[in-house]
Amino acid sequence: MAEKREYRMEELARLAGITVRTLRFYRERKLLPPPRREGRIAWYDDHHLARLRTISALLERGHTLSGIAELAEAFDHGRDVADLLGVGTPTEEEPVRLTPEELAARFEGEATPENLAAALELGYLATDGDEIVHISRRLLDVSSALVREGIPLSAVLRAGARVREHADALAELFAGLIRTHAPGQDPARLRPLAKSVVEAELSLALDRRLRDHGRG
Template structure:
């Protein structure tokens, strides 16, 4: 415990306090000896980083609970299915930097529920680098992260419906091998229709 506290730059008393608050997982025990590893050190450094960013210990405790209750990463990423999206691994500090302090326990829970993020050890895995970067830009433009994710949930509902229409069309008129070949055409139709819909909406606002 003394070695771990020294490496983390905290006192043994603070380390014990974190353990009592269940911010730190228990060590591996061999008889009367307690062994800590790099995962414990990474967790302590994460706690320190979050405290420096203004999070309270209560909020960090909620974040920790959300991390540990995250879905299995293979389920989150849908590893059994091919995807054009590129997952990205982040530390909790890096994720916080993307969203200017808006990584609250509530927003984290919403992201877990949407399947945007999963937890793999001490890392967070976002299912899509593209979605992460777009969401970050929207937040930097002044949109609240909670509103961005709420919109994302609605977009997903419509995207699922559009994908269903395309799949139904292929099931009726095309073979299974045609699906991947024709996939870019479906995306092009959706992108063109969205572009025209935005034109109509923005024209009305003017």
């Protein structure tokens, strides 16, 4: 395991390519988590350095300090990876680890502080040290594909929140069926059957909507 490095204010500012005055300003605006104190000396670590580099990248893309401050607060108070995924919880979804720069590249022009804060609130994203973790590679791929088709990421996230509500209701429906009528069965064995029903019904519903749209 790499040894944890710590920096005094002057060294951190130099590594981040900013002035000490700018670093103090960011700290006053609460864009950085508090440093470790040892007497009168403030010690910063690699997490602070990564945060400063992310701030610089967002500023270069034209984002405001107010928007970046909202994003910083969302990250600092958001769920960590264990809360997001559930320790030991089985899942068919593959989490994806990304740097802030890689995530921004996935959603060029759409990875605004507001959208990232919404994704954190929805539970799509969490942080693990200097990395961002997306809960599902499939959801990440679909979201970025929809954005490439011209759909704003904010609209994709709003749709995701509504889909989440319906998906939770469907999952509770099938869980209730299993509890009531097949209490001795392994739920994992019946899971593919529930997914097949939902996929078939969604496919039929899309056929109906597209047919109606064509008539209109």
